[in-house]
Amino acid sequence: MKISIVRARVSDVDGILELQKNIWKDEGGQSNRYDMCDWIVHGYVFVAKHRSKIVGTITAFRTSRNELYVTEWIVDKEYRRKGIGSRLYRKLISAAQLPILTILSTDYKESVAGHSKLGFRLVKRLRNPYGLKEKKERLLLRRSQ
Numbered sequence: 202m203k204i205s206i207v208r209a210r211v212s213d214v215d216g217i218l219e220l221q222k223n224i225w226k227d228e229g230g231q232s233n234r235y236d237m238c239d240w241i242v243h244g245y246v247f248v249a250k251h252r253s254k255i256v257g258t259i260t261a262f263r264t265s266r267n268e269l270y271v272t273e274w275i276v277d278k279e280y281r282r283k284g285i286g287s288r289l290y291r292k293l294i295s296a297a298q299l300p301i302l303t304i305l306s307t308d309y310k311e312s313v314a315g316h317s318k319l320g321f322r323l324v325k326r327l328r329n330p331y332g333l334k335e336k337k338e339r340l341l342l343r344r345s346q
């Protein structure tokens with residue numbers, strides 16, 4: 202199966218939103234269309250494509266402390282465990298050459314395992330990091346450059 206990993210273009214926005222809708226359907230986690238366009242143009246967004254279908258994506262932006270913050274890392278269920286997620290991350294790592302931070306819910310076991318494999322280390326455990334009255338525990342993870 203030939204999967205290409207490329208920097209996203211604005212024309213990819215609908216494919217990214219469709220993938221998000223399928224993955225986060227129970228959690229309503231689709232991005233705002235205009236935010237996604239901003240991230241594509243001004244941040245770092247890569248997509249994995251099978252033929253012309255978007256089957257994975259990673260989104261990150263540069264923080265005020267000159268680190269990258271990853272907001273999302275997703276691969277279509279049918280395409281998981283084939284190394285596509287790792288390829289997306291490696292593309293981001295080599296494009297940005299910066300330390301990387303992310304905050305993950307402990308529910309996302311495969312993502313926690315994947316980050317550990319990619320060299321991320323636990324900075325601290327967080328409860329309710331955004332003051333949104335959530336009960337979930339989250340992990341602040343960091344990967345040195």
Ligand SMILES: CC(C)(COP(=O)(O)OP(=O)(O)OC[C@H]1O[C@@H](n2cnc3c(N)ncnc32)[C@H](O)[C@@H]1OP(=O)(O)O)[C@@H](O)C(=O)NCCC(=O)NCCS
Binds near residue numbers: 275276286287
């Ligand atoms: C996390 C995710 C993007 C990984 O994508 P993927 O293409 O399957 O990743 P890879 O095949 O490159 O796997 C990378 C590593 O992740 C870990 N991993 C992936 N799936 C796993 C699973 N089901 N169980 C345990 N570890 C898993 C493994 O360490 C794996 O390395 P290995 O295959 O050599 O053991 C994908 O599982 C996903 O979309 N999950 C749901 C969304 C999510 O939780 N995103 C993170 C929050 S934004």
